[in-house]
Amino acid sequence: MSTNPSPRHRARGETETSRALQEPSSSPSPPKSNRSPVCYALAVVVIITLGLTLGLSFLPGVVDSPRFSSSTAGDQAVNNKPSDDSRQERSVSGGVSPSHTKMPVTAERGESTSDHNQRLFTKEELSGYDGSDESKPIYLSVLGQVFDVSRGKKFYGRNGGYSFFSGRDASRAFVSGEFSADGLVEDVTGVDAVGLDDWTAFYRKDYKYVGKLIGHFYDDHGEPTENLKRFQKDLARAKLQALSDEEERKVFPACNSHWAQGQGGTVWCGTESGGIKREWAGVPRRLFKPGSVNWRSVCVRTTGQPSYGRISNANRGDLDNPNLRMFDNCHPESISCPIPEAD
Numbered sequence: 001m002s003t004n005p006s007p008r009h010r011a012r013g014e015t016e017t018s019r020a021l022q023e024p025s026s027s028p029s030p031p032k033s034n035r036s037p038v039c040y041a042l043a044v045v046v047i048i049t050l051g052l053t054l055g056l057s058f059l060p061g062v063v064d065s066p067r068f069s070s071s072t073a074g075d076q077a078v079n080n081k082p083s084d085d086s087r088q089e090r091s092v093s094g095g096v097s098p099s100h101t102k103m104p105v106t107a108e109r110g111e112s113t114s115d116h117n118q119r120l121f122t123k124e125e126l127s128g129y130d131g132s133d134e135s136k137p138i139y140l141s142v143l144g145q146v147f148d149v150s151r152g153k154k155f156y157g158r159n160g161g162y163s164f165f166s167g168r169d170a171s172r173a174f175v176s177g178e179f180s181a182d183g184l185v186e187d188v189t190g191v192d193a194v195g196l197d198d199w200t201a202f203y204r205k206d207y208k209y210v211g212k213l214i215g216h217f218y219d220d221h222g223e224p225t226e227n228l229k230r231f232q233k234d235l236a237r238a239k240l241q242a243l244s245d246e247e248e249r250k251v252f253p254a255c256n257s258h259w260a261q262g263q264g265g266t267v268w269c270g271t272e273s274g275g276i277k278r279e280w281a282g283v284p285r286r287l288f289k290p291g292s293v294n295w296r297s298v299c300v301r302t303t304g305q306p307s308y309g310r311i312s313n314a315n316r317g318d319l320d321n322p323n324l325r326m327f328d329n330c331h332p333e334s335i336s337c338p339i340p341e342a343d
Contacts, residue, residue, distance in 0.1 A: 119211035120222050121146055123168070126213055130167025131157040139210065141169035142200050143188070144217025144228060148208040169213050174199045186216035186227075193235040194242060250276055251307045251318065252298035255284050259339075267327070268336035269299035280317075284337045286325040300324060302333075 121139075126146065129139035137150040138157060149156045149166070156166045164170065170184035175195045178184075188196060203209075212218045217228040224232075253274030259265035269282045282299035289295075301307075301317035308321070318324070330337035 118209075118222065119146075120218070120220065121211055121213050123213065123215055126169075127167045131160070131163060132167075138166050140165045140167070140203075141171075141213045142174065142203055143171050143196065143231065144169060144186075144213045144215070145200060145203070145209060146211045146213055147203045148210050149203075152207070169216065171196060188231055193231060193238040196231075197235055249274065252287050252300065253278070253282075255297040255299055257297065257339075262341065264341040265339040266336055267297045267339060270335075273299055281335055282317075283319075283333060283335055284327055284330065285319075286327060287321075288323050288325065290323060295325070297327075297339075298324075 121141075126139060126141060129136055131138045131153070137148050138153060139146050140149055140156065141147070154160055155162045157163060160166075164179055164184055165173070168184065169186045171188050172185050172191055173179055173183045175188075175192045176183055212222050214220050214222075217225055217231075219225055253276035255267035255269055256273045257265060257267045267284045269284055271278055271281050273281075280301050280303070282301050285298055285300045286295040287298045300319055300321075302319055303315055303317050305314055306316070306318050306320065308318075326332060327337040327339065329340075
């Protein structure tokens with residue numbers, strides 16, 4: 001039998017109960033409140049909540065504590081690691097000496113994300129990845145940066161055409177072309193810095209970077225040595241010079257040329273010679289570098305103001321540049337000049 005009264009019974013029961021509350025009892029009793037128990041419960045909840053809120057606000061440092069800061073807690077939950085500031089705080093105020101704690105090497109700016117977990121190799125360790133052990137990957141180093149070149153095994157593996165680069169840093173040979181024991185070295189003094197930088201960019205793009213080589217370019221903490229810093233300065237100067245050379249090639253584009261064994265050659269100018277499209281063709285001249293006996297054949301503009309400096313009423317283009325010389329046996333206004341075989 002159901003214990004829940006029907007709507008009709010529930011209504012009648014409620015009426016009887018209401019009547020009973022209104023009828024006086026035969027014995028005296030305290031006056032009864034008209035408020036239901038639910039009201040009392042709500043009042044208690046409000047009082048407790050208000051008390052807790054007021055109490056916390058008067059406790060120093062509780063509300064402002066990072067533990068109760070939603071932004072701090074959220075950041076820690078997302079990152080799941082202490083911030084750089086907290087790591088520095090621990091190392092300084094916590095009394096932990098750097099010599100007692102091996103911290104990960106921080107990657108340099110511009111390096112790939114994998115650099116943050118980079119490995120530091122000794123020369124002996126790197127030599128074990130020269131392709132002679134089929135169970136190991138093949139590594140090589142350029143400017144102290146180690147790359148996994150295993151997917152180029154047919155070139156860098158045992159008996160490959162470039163196997164002499166594997167398991168070592170032979171930075172100099174990349175631009176010198178000297179593949180003897182004397183040429184396969186780290187020393188890059190006086191080499192083509194831009195060319196070597198291009199090789200590094202090539203390996204960065206096509207192969208996997210795995211770490212750094214301790215020695216000539218990086219110390220045992222993975223920090224750049226004076227050798228690497230010197231190379232980087234040379235590279236910056238070389239790139240600046242390259243920009244100057246590029247500008248010079250626009251002003252003095254190279255001549256077209258033809259050479260035949262036993263007959264000598266010919267140089268001539270056109271509106272696209274030297275790969276520079278322009279409105280003028282120019283005339284051939286020899287352009288010397290200041291203080292050098294080396295020259296290159298260039299096309300020189302013959303009208304308008306000079307490219308370097310301005311001269312009143314001038315209309316000879318760049319013909320009067322002091323670094324220019326005419327070709328022998330060539331008319332000053334000819335667009336082509338012969339070059340004897342002896343030259």
